[in-house]
Each structure stands twice: as C-alpha cells, then as structure tokens.
Amino acid sequence: MLICPNCGNGFRDDENFCLDCGLKVGxxxxxxxxxxxxxxxxxxxxxxxxxxxxxxxxLLSSAGLDAQILMGNEPWADGVSRMAEGYWGKVxxxxxxxxxxxxxxxxxxxxxxxxVQ
Numbered sequence: 001m002l003i004c005p006n007c008g009n010g011f012r013d014d015e016n017f018c019l020d021c022g023l024k025v026g027x028x029x030x031x032x033x034x035x036x037x038x039x040x041x042x043x044x045x046x047x048x049x050x051x052x053x054x055x056x057x058x059l060l061s062s063a064g065l066d067a068q069i070l071m072g073n074e075p076w077a078d079g080v081s082r083m084a085e086g087y088w089g090k091v092x093x094x095x096x097x098x099x100x101x102x103x104x105x106x107x108x109x110x111x112x113x114x115x116v117q
Contacts, residue, residue: 041068041094044101046087056091056105063104065097 004018020043044060047053053069060067071089093101 041070041092042098043070043090043092044098045091045105047089047091049088053089053091056108059104059108060091060093060101063100065093065101065104067091067093067101 004021045053045056047056047069053071057067057069068091069089070092072085072087091101091105
C-alpha cells in the first residue's frame with residue numbers, strides 16, 4: 001500500500017491515481033511551497049451519516065473555519081460505498097486549520113459521549 005504525498009490517504013500499488021485527491025502517481029504536483037500546502041483541504045472527521053456530517057460542518061463553520069463535506073457515496077448506489085468504506089463521507093478543512101478543527105470535534109463528541117473517529 002502506498003501513501004499519497006498530497007492528501008495522506010492510502011491507495012493500492014496497482015492504482016494510478018489517489019482516489020481521494022486525484023493525484024497521479026509519480027506526478028510532482030505535490031511539490032509546492034508551505035503557503036500552498038496550508039491551502040489544501042484535509043479530512044478531520046469521517047461522518048457515519050449525513051446528519052453528523054452537516055452537524056460537524058456547521059460546528060466548524062460557526063467557529064470561523066472553512067469546512068466542507070466530501071460525500072463518500074453515490075446516491076444511486078443505495079449506500080454500497082458506505083458499507084464498503086464504513087462511513088458516509090468526510091468533513092474537510094484547510095490544512096492550516098486542522099488542529100483547531102480536531103480540537104472542536106473532540107470537545108463536541110466528548111459532550112455526546114461518543115468516541116472520536
């Protein structure tokens with residue numbers, strides 16, 4: 001298994017592209033300056049369902065963070081991707097805001113008495 005230098009997610013040796021960020025294996029597009037690197041989105045939470053994804057996005061947005069939802073399944077597939085991946089989608093934030101986002105999510109989940117994912 002290889003690790004994508006762009007997004008940090010794993011992919012198989014026989015794959016030509018990272019399925020999460022689309023970086024082609026062997027491309028040098030990940031070689032960029034520190035400022036550009038801080039503008040990349042990074043996953044901070046794997047949401048089990050749409051409601052939790054929206055809740056986390058709204059929580060982070062209310063704290064002034066630029067949060068987005070990256071849906072992991074296709075509506076026409078009737079949840080097949082969710083069964084295979086184990087989550088509905090990811091909440092992503094800018095790399096510069098990852099630490100703040102993780103802290104907020106951890107505090108929120110502690111209040112719900114749920115484990116941090």
